[in-house]
Amino acid sequence: MHRQTELALLGFLKKNPRHGYDLYQELSEPEGLWQVWRMKQSQLYALLNRLEEQGYLAFSREAEGSRPPRKMYRMTPSGREAYASWVRAPVERGRQFRLDLLIKLFFAHREGGAVVTELLDAQQAACLDWQRELEEKGVSREDAEPYRRVVHQYRAGQVQAMLDWLDSSRNELTRPIVNG
Amino acid sequence: MHRQTELALLGFLKKNPRHGYDLYQELSEPEGLWQVWRMKQSQLYALLNRLEEQGYLAFSREAEGSRPPRKMYRMTPSGREAYASWVRAPVERGRQFRLDLLIKLFFAHREGGAVVTELLDAQQAACLDWQRELEEKGVSREDAEPYRRVVHQYRAGQVQAMLDWLDSSRNELTRPIVNG
């Protein structure tokens, strides 16, 4: 249970089976996920292999003329389950914001409905917990060590920026769908 | 020229030669660098090996009774140079703040004098450049794609949080030294 960013790829396969090359085309669109998650083609193929080994994907080979036969990937039931809980689960560490949370948000948003809200709410709760922990550790200005104060202020600033951004994202991503 | 966090270790060797075990003791002090940079002992030994291969460190073995002989590391002139420019150089990407910049700050601060100020100034300039770039890319609210807006706002929020924190750190780390 270590690496799980790759579960995101399942989000591309919810509706139709697709093959790797096709997935890479969509992944590379500069208006989409590419803004936050970039990889080489070979890396995508490696991730698909892993997802298949883990039982989240299954494929059938479809020969077409002379080219290497396409591997048409489809989600397994266990894949659907893993994806559904992945996309709703908040990230725990601050460093996972930049990549994992933005990826989750991409798929949560395109799925529409309550998913975005669930994710943003859960993430906000997680951030508030984190903020409380930081305050309890309480390296306030009484602390004699300047470096400790600076480190603490860095973290506090990060959490606060995340909370602010979560608020603004709720406005951006949930209202327009209702009013459209 | 890829990995350079390890140059930080040179900062421990400015005054006296030290051996690996000793360095690990200081690195592990919970009030110091340990707050932001943690590693296993074996990792430290690996980094020291690398620094030696790169010519930044030299060592002499000092046998003492039965134990494995200490490798007393000292900086080479090239090491001194590399360290001096490392500690003053700002980080370019946002993700290097959490680790690299906080480490730089740790050493810049303990060295006292103008080094902290130089680092903070250079980093502020780099952040302002980055902020300007983001504004030029200008994904403002006219942009029709909600996801692009959200990604942009995330980045803008990050830069702003960093700029605010750099300001507060200047107060924390430069004034107290003058008034002491």
Next chain:
DNA sequence: AGAATCATGTAAGGGGTTACATGATTCG
């Protein structure tokens, strides 16, 4: 004719993590 597209991969290497190895000495 040469480049880009289609569609899959393998190989090599860099970097980190975890676990394990060694063997005397000092502490409780």
Next chain:
DNA sequence: CGAATCATGTAACCCCTTACATGATTCT
């Protein structure tokens, strides 16, 4: 006597990146 300290490392594994391989087809 057993645990922690002192002081060095090696080995295995995981993940990602870069580069290269293949071979037909379609675009310019």
